Amino acid sequence: MERIPMTAEGHAALQAELKTLKSVERPNIIAAIAEARSHGDLSENAEYHAAKEKQSFIEGRINELDDKLARADVIDVTKLSGGKIRFGATVSLVDVDTEDEVTYKIVGEDEADVKNGKVSITSPIARALIGKEEGDEAEVAAPSGARAYEITKVEYL
Numbered sequence: 133m134e135r136i137p138m139t140a141e142g143h144a145a146l147q148a149e150l151k152t153l154k155s156v157e158r159p160n161i162i163a164a165i166a167e168a169r170s171h172g173d174l175s176e177n178a179e180y181h182a183a184k185e186k187q188s189f190i191e192g193r194i195n196e197l198d199d200k201l202a203r204a205d206v207i208d209v210t211k212l213s214g215g216k217i218r219f220g221a222t223v224s225l226v227d228v229d230t231e232d233e234v235t236y237k238i239v240g241e242d243e244a245d246v247k248n249g250k251v252s253i254t255s256p257i258a259r260a261l262i263g264k265e266e267g268d269e270a271e272v273a274a275p276s277g278a279r280a281y282e283i284t285k286v287e288y289l
Contacts (some may be wrong), residue, residue, distance in 0.1 A: 133204065134244075135203055135204070135205035136200055136203045136204055136205060136221050136240060136241070136275075137205045137207055137240050137253060138204055138205070138206060138207070138239070138240035138242065138243060139206070139208075139209055139220060139239055139240065139243060139264070140206055140208055140209075141208060141243070142239060142240050142242060142243035143201070143204055143206045145242075145243070146197055146200060146201055146204075146242060147201065149193075149197060150183075150194065150197040150198070150201065153190055153194050153197070154159055154194060157190050158190060158191075158194070161183060161186055161187045161190055162187075163182065164179075164183040164186075165180065165183045166189060167179075167282070168180035168183050200242065207219055207220055209237055209288050209289065210288070210289070211233075212288040213288055214288075215265045215286055216263060216264070216265055216286075217238070217261045217262055217263065217264050217265070217283070217286055218238075218262060218263075219238055219239075219240075219245070219253055220237070220238060220239070220288055221237070221238050221261075221286055221287070221288060222235060222237045222261060222286075222287045222288070222289050223235065223237075223261055223283060223285070223287075224285035224286075224287075225270075225281040225282065225284065226281065226282045226284055227279060227280070227281055228269065228279075228280040228281065228282055229279070230278065231269060232254055234281075235249050235251075235262075235286075236249050236250070236251045236257065236258075237249055237250050237251070238251060238252075238254065238258045238261070238262075239251070239252065240253060240255055241251065241253070241254055253286055256267055256272055256273055256274065257270075257272045257274075260272045260273075260281075261283070264283055265283065265286065266283050266284065266286050267282075267283065268283050269281065269282050269283070270277045270280075270283060
């Protein structure tokens with residue numbers, strides 16, 4: 133069974149989503165199905181079919197979250213240190229060509245949110261950064277072409 137790396141924050145978010153699905157969404161959809169059934173003929177009942185489809189989605193998501201949480205390898209980033217970039221690192225970069233500065237935190241796949249500076253461990257930029265240190269350059273294969281970044285700071289927050 134392959135372990136899934138995630139931060140404690142990401143693990144808590146998945147647990148909260150699972151709790152909401154089980155304690156709020158599942159009972160709501162069961163009630164909606166019961167209500168739709170009371171309207172009679174199920175073969176032409178759009179409310180019933182929509183509710184069953186939503187139930188299928190909710191049950192699938194519950195199973196997916198149960199699996200991910202069971203395989204979670206929760207990494208406490210605050211206990212990490214050192215100069216090498218690895219999972220959980222917050223990395224400040226400068227684009228060699230444009231001098232633009234960006235900061236990314238390397239997180240698990242389910243936590244990734246580029247707009248908030250969180251990139252997945254499996255993303256091209258994270259793969260290019262892993263193992264490098266402050267002062268190194270990393271070349272990233274981006275859709276718009278290769279980009280070079282200088283690593284200016286590595287932190288574990």
